Amino acid sequence: MHEMGIVLHLAKTLDDLAEEQHISKIGSVTLRVGEVSGIMTDLFVDAWNYFKVKHPVLAESELKLESEPAVTICDACGKTYETIRYGKICPFCGSEETWLLQGNGCVISEIEAECEEESE
Amino acid sequence: MKVIELNRSVTDSNDRDAEALRRELKEKGVLLINLMSSPGSGKTTLLSRTIQDLSTEIRIAVMEADIESAVDAERIEAMGAAAIQIHTGGMCHMDAGMTRKGLEEMGEERAELVFLENVGNLICPAEYDTGAAKDVMILSVPEGDDKPLKYPLMFAKSDVLVITKTDTAPYFNFDFEACKKRVQRLNPRIRIFEVSARTGEGMQAWEEWLKEELAAWKNR
Numbered sequence: 359m360h361e362m363g364i365v366l367h368l369a370k371t372l373d374d375l376a377e378e379q380h381i382s383k384i385g386s387v388t389l390r391v392g393e394v395s396g397i398m399t400d401l402f403v404d405a406w407n408y409f410k411v412k413h414p415v416l417a418e419s420e421l422k423l424e425s426e427p428a429v430t431i432c433d434a435c436g437k438t439y440e441t442i443r444y445g446k447i448c449p450f451c452g453s454e455e456t457w458l459l460q461g462n463g464c465v466i467s468e469i470e471a472e473c474e475e476e477s478e
Numbered sequence: 479m480k481v482i483e484l485n486r487s488v489t490d491s492n493d494r495d496a497e498a499l500r501r502e503l504k505e506k507g508v509l510l511i512n513l514m515s516s517p518g519s520g521k522t523t524l525l526s527r528t529i530q531d532l533s534t535e536i537r538i539a540v541m542e543a544d545i546e547s548a549v550d551a552e553r554i555e556a557m558g559a560a561a562i563q564i565h566t567g568g569m570c571h572m573d574a575g576m577t578r579k580g581l582e583e584m585g586e587e588r589a590e591l592v593f594l595e596n597v598g599n600l601i602c603p604a605e606y607d608t609g610a611a612k613d614v615m616i617l618s619v620p621e622g623d624d625k626p627l628k629y630p631l632m633f634a635k636s637d638v639l640v641i642t643k644t645d646t647a648p649y650f651n652f653d654f655e656a657c658k659k660r661v662q663r664l665n666p667r668i669r670i671f672e673v674s675a676r677t678g679e680g681m682q683a684w685e686e687w688l689k690e691e692l693a694a695w696k697n698r
Contacts, residue, residue, distance in 0.1 A: 371491040470479045
């Protein structure tokens with residue numbers, strides 16, 4: 359259900375972009391999905407294929423997913439480490455004063471698109 | 479086909495909708511508060527009590543977002559505030575578009591303080607800007623003081639935390655100090671209120687905050 363929500367918002371964001379930049383057709387959409395964003399990638403692609411047909415600009419598009427590694431920084435010793443492997447506790451000094459630096463997001467990195475002038 | 483580099487958030491269109499809605503509500507002098515919590519945290523009970531205490535001074539309305547049913551809206555209307563039930567149609571959160579539709583249906587001119595009771599869920603609602611002026615999350619004592627560890631985003635992005643059902647603390651081993659410390663580590667600027675809507679304890683501080691925010695929203 360969470361994936362469905364994100365897909366709906368993604369489709370809306372792309373529809374707006376298409377209007378803004380006079381795009382007639384989107385061929386592919388590349389998303390950078392954080393390792394700890396909680397997004398299930400299989401479900402995400404299924405949800406995309408289900409919804410894209412409702413948006414003419416997106417109907418034939420392919421969704422490409424890239425994984426963004428999750429990285430945590432430790433306030434106590436200043437080092438960074440892999441979040442998935444070590445979790446909340448710093449493997450270097452054992453501190454719990456740690457913060458996620460990246461890996462929680464979901465960003466559209468690029469799209470392949472055909473603009474109105476080209477297609478005519 | 480050409481490649482367009484974007485680096486835009488997937489929720490970019492919602493973020494812009496939300497910003498526009500916030501601006502419109504500011505012009506109209508309507509303070510929208512987004513209430514988020516898990517199911518059963520006492521949102522509706524907190525609101526009922528708040529309405530009872532404030533409705534002589536402030537025109538209040540409530541938008542209840544639920545996947546199904548109209549039970550909450552009926553409870554709120556019984557307290558004398560305008561209420562509208564929004565069915566999210568299976569969606570796990572409210573977004574700016576749904577919020578705007580709800581406000582239009584309700585006729586936001588009927589109120590100066592509007593509470594949006596988001597879907598009971600500590601995960602998804604945190605990720606979508608509804609256009610509210612303030613995000614308030616509710617954590618009830620029976621849920622436990624460890625929740626900030628499990629749902630950090632919700633605590634990190636809320637402006638206010640209301641800890642409810644404080645009258646039940648003796649039965650649940652709820653460590654207020656530990657909880658507050660965990661929350662403040664995630665979010666140093668968060669305001670925290672401890673209330674029991676049943677006994678009325680702590681309600682005054684929460685209600686004073688609402689009044690101050692409303693006055694500030696109208697003046698700014």
